Amino acid sequence: MAMTTTAPGQADVGGIPGTAATRRTGDSGRRNIAVLVAFTAATNLADGVMKMALPLLAAQLTRSPAQVTAVSLTLTLPWLLIALHIGVLVDRFDRRRLLWAANGMRLAAMGWLTGSAVSGGITLTELFAAGAILGVADVAASTSASALVPAAVPPAGRERANAWMVGAETVGQEFAGPFVGGLLLAAGTSLALGVIGVSYALAALALLLLVGRFRPAPPAPGAAPASVNSRIAEGVRFLWDDRLLRTLSVIVAVLSAVWGAWLALMPLYAQRTMGLGSREYGILLSALGVGGLVGALTVTWVNRVLGARRAMFADLIGTIAMVALPALTTSLWAVAAGAFLGGMGGTLWSVNARTLTQQRVPDEMLGRYGAASRLFNFGAMPLGAALVGLLAELGGMRLAFGLFAAATALTPVLFVRNVPRSVSPSHR
Numbered sequence: 340m341a342m343t344t345t346a347p348g349q350a351d352v353g354g355i356p357g358t359a360a361t362r363r364t365g366d367s368g369r370r371n372i373a374v375l376v377a378f379t380a381a382t383n384l385a386d387g388v389m390k391m392a393l394p395l396l397a398a399q400l401t402r403s404p405a406q407v408t409a410v411s412l413t414l415t416l417p418w419l420l421i422a423l424h425i426g427v428l429v430d431r432f433d434r435r436r437l438l439w440a441a442n443g444m445r446l447a448a449m450g451w452l453t454g455s456a457v458s459g460g461i462t463l464t465e466l467f468a469a470g471a472i473l474g475v476a477d478v479a480a481s482t483s484a485s486a487l488v489p490a491a492v493p494p495a496g497r498e499r500a501n502a503w504m505v506g507a508e509t510v511g512q513e514f515a516g517p518f519v520g521g522l523l524l525a526a527g528t529s530l531a532l533g534v535i536g537v538s539y540a541l542a543a544l545a546l547l548l549l550v551g552r553f554r555p556a557p558p559a560p561g562a563a564p565a566s567v568n569s570r571i572a573e574g575v576r577f578l579w580d581d582r583l584l585r586t587l588s589v590i591v592a593v594l595s596a597v598w599g600a601w602l603a604l605m606p607l608y609a610q611r612t613m614g615l616g617s618r619e620y621g622i623l624l625s626a627l628g629v630g631g632l633v634g635a636l637t638v639t640w641v642n643r644v645l646g647a648r649r650a651m652f653a654d655l656i657g658t659i660a661m662v663a664l665p666a667l668t669t670s671l672w673a674v675a676a677g678a679f680l681g682g683m684g685g686t687l688w689s690v691n692a693r694t695l696t697q698q699r700v701p702d703e704m705l706g707r708y709g710a711a712s713r714l715f716n717f718g719a720m721p722l723g724a725a726l727v728g729l730l731a732e733l734g735g736m737r738l739a740f741g742l743f744a745a746a747t748a749l750t751p752v753l754f755v756r757n758v759p760r761s762v763s764p765s766h767r
Contacts, residue, residue: 367550371491372500374548375484380507381545382442382480385538387516389449390414392524392531393470400463410463413470417478418717422710423571425478429706430570434487435546435553441480442543448472449536456529482713486705489697490553498639501693505686506635513628556703574707577700584699584708586757587692590655590750592715594688596723597662600743601681603724605665608736613669626675630657630682638690647691648758655751657684663744666737 390411397410429437448469455461492500523531565573578584609615609623634641641650661681664674700708723743730739 368491368493368496371549371551372496372503374545375488375491375500376503376507377545378438378542379484379504380511381538381542383508383511384516384519385445385511385535385542386477387512388520388523388531388538389473389535390512391516391520392528392535393466395524396461396528397463397466400461400466406463410466410470413467414474414477415717415721417471417474418713421475422478422482422713422717423574423707424567425475425482426574426707426710427567427570428479429482429486429709430555430574430703431706433554434483434490434706435549437483438480438487438546439543441476441483442539444472444476444479445539446536446543448476449532449539453529453532453536456532461528478710482706482709485693485697485709486555487553488693489702489705491549491551494698497697498642498690498694501690501697502635502638505689505693506632509628509631509635509686513631555706556701570707574704575711577704578708578711581699582757583759584696584712586753587695588712588715590753591692591712592719593747593750594654594658594685595716595719596726597658597743597747598681598685599720599723600727600739601662601665604727604731604736604739607731608665608740612736613671613674615671619671623671623675623678627678627682630679630684631686632682633679634683634686635690638687641687642691647695648760650687651691651758652751652754654684654688655747655754657681658750659744659747662740662747666741666744 393414394407394411397407401407452461452465452469455465488497488500519534520531523534578588605623606620609620613619615623638650641653645653657677657680661677664677668674696708696712697705727739727743730742
């Protein structure tokens with residue numbers, strides 16, 4: 340379903356159709372891209388620091404592995420519990436205001452933890468509560484930001500906007516965040532928590548510079564009020580009834596399970612089977628992040644050379660390599676090469692999938708569609724991690740990687756059969 344975004348002043352001006360309007364739309368689009376990239380960079384840097392800080396703080400308070408991992412779980416569990424309900428809110432209220440509300444929740448949580456750290460020490464209960472608040476805020480912010488892009492950026496600029504935003508996510512979450520978090524925690528808990536809060540505050544202020552209207556399209560005149568559950572069902576039904584979107588969501592579920600499995604098993608495999616030390620393991624993980632960053636920097640060029648469909652297909656091959664090579668070899672450089680291909684392919688997929696759905700999904704459905712599609716993503720990752728652990732326990736780690744590689748090898752067949760050669764937002 341095609342969706343067009345009309346900005347103020349887009350009508351014919353001075354008898355010259357679209358000339359001045361197009362210029363103004365282009366200027367506001369470039370400004371909005373800069374604001375969204377800055378917002379993404381600031382929040383993901385804060386997220387990267389926070390996701391490292393909270394489990395480490397928990398480890399200082401308890402020796403229980405279950406309790407430490409439960410603190411981390413509070414940050415992701417809201418995606419499974421309330422994402423669909425958040426999607427309804429995103430399709431009903433102004434999306435920029437929801438971003439402000441989400442960052443307000445983040446600031447409240449970080450202010451609470453910082454105050455506790457200064458006054459006498461953080462308790463485990465406070466970490467659980469703050470983690471849950473931050474997890475809910477992350478669902479609201481991610482869903483709102485994704486749904487806001489089509490109203491903020493003209494169609495011609497969305498690929499670039501999505502590429503830069505994915506690049507900012509990669510740098511913040513995988514490079515700068517953990518590195519900065521380690522330095523800040525070494526300097527003091529209060530300082531680390533305070534810097535996270537300042538980052539969220541700066542991100543909220545940046546949203547003041549956005550140009551445009553960000554309230555979703557209103558319901559049709561005379562339409563009967565719908566319940567929350569019926570609106571959720573409508574979003575899920577929209578995803579499932581669209582053959583292309585359904586195919587992409589199923590593939591994403593498989594890929595996310597593979598990523599969850601790789602990330603869960605690789606630390607043990609690298610230590611016991613590959614015999615890697617901390618330096619070599621750092622190289623292996625860096626290859627994954629570098630691949631993601633290279634993908635963000637080159638996606639426009641790759642799309643121009645290969646086309647979006649082939650670029651997304653390349654991700655499937657890269658993910659197969661990422662999970663198959665550990666089953667075939669213990670060579671650091673071979674496994675690192677597979678990680679690089681997986682990271683690069685993952686970015687190519689993310690940018691093109693976002694751009695495609697932002698054009699294909701109608702404005703009034705963006706929040707619910709985004710929430711439903713993320714369930715496939717975030718719901719599959721812990722399942723993949725649990726399954727690979729069971730398989731490794733029963734048949735060994737290399738067999739577990741091999742079985743996941745075989746499952747991933749089915750995705751290119753599904754992709755070729757259901758994704759048309761000329762992917763069009765209006766094609767079903």
